[in-house]
Amino acid sequence: MSVRNLLDAAFAGPSVPGARASGFTVTDLGSDAWKEFLLGPGAAPGRSGSWDEPLAVLWKRVVAECGAAQRLAAEHDVDWELAPHESKAVLALCGPDNVVVDVAAAALATQREQWERERRFARIHRRLPANLVGLVPADVGALRSGLLVEHEFRTSTYQVERDRAVRWLRALTGTAAYLAAAHMVPAPLALDVVTTAPLDEQTRAALRLPAPWSLITHDPVPLHAAEADDDELAALVEAGVCMGPEPVILGGLIAAQPDGRLDTTSGFLLISSLDAAGRRCWMLQPAAFGHHAGGRVLYGYAAQLAFARWTPPPVLPDPGPRPTSRSTLGRIATSEADRAGGFHGVRVLDFTPPPEEPPEERRAPAGSRGPLVFGTWRRAxxxxxxxxxxxxxxxxxxxxxxxxxxxxxxxxxxxxxxxPRARVRPDLPLAPTTPVYRIPNPGAPGR
Known part of the structure; x- marks a missing residue:
């Protein structure tokens, strides 16, 4: 499925607490609400300061880091550093004797072997749950290999202009995802990590990431939870934060500078939704760091990478003389080490659930205005x-x-x-929600 069709399907449906406009595409974000969610107020494609210029900077970096730049120099005598990356997408270059070199195909080719290995292993390991709930570290390979399809590794003529941005984004995010160190957030913490309160300035300045690229995955969290204020989030939590056909966040991809500091050029959110046939698809979508909803999620991921404790991937059993055979992969897939992320090198956020204890009954302090009647939720x-x-x-x-x-x-x-998110005064009931009634339309059929 194309990125354009996926995004059209992903953002066409309504979400709670407010409805979103449809028509969201890669080249034209369309809805101001979605543009603000991902990029913050004031950003728009096609103008100075828009999302395509930061992506061009990252594209230049990705092609160099994956090894494609060295191949361009060795095989075609093309100097990648001389291409005008910050002004436009560089998908193809003209080499000696007017030979056109497909840079996107060259970058993706460096990761093809690993992509095929993960895709094959995913078929042996298990079929992903239809709703992507209950993910385990061994599922990271299925999620990452699902970012690309076979035809994207082929060279392109780029004759259709509207497809260029789609291919550029897929090549950039697909290659970067395979350069990244994989991390997984346990299911009980997924909502808290996505809805973490904004970081203070000192905390943002102290962010140091463990790898040049980091891919974080977790159980799906609805996008409307990421943009909800405290009261709306509390209502969603009480309602079970039900996930339906609306788009969800499955994780993100962020980069670090050479000294380990967070690279805020651009980040990416792993967004998923149902397509027209009811199948769940996912993709990495550019998002800017900032105080808007998408930016807060990216900063929340960076904080976990910088300050939290992560369990290193376990050692896999000896693969034997045929490490890529189906029998060997099947043996690895059934091992406890693989389930914990050993095959994909997944680091898991160290988390021990708190003990379940009955709520403690508390008395109102002396001199207070009166006993509290309702408890509240505190955001992570x-x-x-x-x-x-x-x-x-x-x-x-x-x-x-x-x-x-x-x-x-x-x-x-x-x-x-x-x-993590917690109940303040769990011995008290939460405030009842305010009922909202729909005003009947006298002209509607059946009225």
Whole structure:
């Protein structure tokens, strides 16, 4: 399915709490609401400062990092650094003797072997759930290989102008996804990671990523949860954040600068929706970093990569003399190490669910205006400066953390910690939702 048709299908349906306009495409974002969700206010394709210029910068980088630039130089005597990347998409170059070189095909070719390997393994491992709920680290290969199809590796004549932007985006994101270190967020934390409160300036400045490119995946989270305010998010959580045909977020792709700092040139959200036939498809869609909904999600991913603890991928069993045979892949697919992400090198966010305890009954403090009647939800957030006790080689605290005698650097240190979404005063019921009634239309049939 083409990117254009996928996006048309993805954004045509209504979403809660508000409806979205249809007609969303790669080359023309159309709806101001969707443009603001992904890129923030004021950005638009085709004008100075629009999304295509940041993508051109990343495209220049991707072609160099994947090895295609070296092939262009060795096989066609083409210097990739001299191409005008920041002004337009460079999909094809003219080499010696007027030979036209398809740069997109050259970049994708560097990842074809790994794409075929993951696609084959995905067929052996298991069929993805229809709703993509309950993903495991071993499913990352199916998600990543699903970003590309066979014909995209072939050379193109680029005769149809409207297809050029589609091919450029697919080549850029498909190649970058295979350059990326894979990460997975456990299902219980997916909603919290996507809806994390905005980071403070000091936290954004402290972001340092573990790899040049990082791909994050998780269970689907509806897009309307990412854009909801606190009250709307609380209502969605209470309603179960039901997922239907509306578009969802499955993760993202972000880049780091050479020194590890976050590269805010552009990020990508892994967006999925049902197509016209009811099949679920997904793609990486450009999104700008910022204070808008899509930008907040990207910053939330970056914070997890920078500050959270990630479990390294386990070691796979010895593949034997035929590592790519079907029998070997089948044996790996049934191993516990593969389910934990060993085959795809997936790092999993270290998360231990809190114990389930009955809500504690609390009394109103003396001098208060009166007892609270309702509880509330607190959005997931990062908190800087949390005291962490320093421990010795046996795991025992070396001294007090908060009491007299606590000394920073000797008995405790300060770190940023992630606090998942939680009920404030869980012993109290939530406030009832306000009923909304539809005004009947007297002229409607049957009225």
């Amino acid at each position: 957030h990062w908190k800087p400066g949390v005291r962490i006790g320093i421990r010795d080689s046996d795991g025992r605290l070396v001294g007090p953390v908060y009491k007299d005698g606590a000394v920073e650097g000797l008995t405790f240190s300060r770190e940023r910690r992630f606090f």
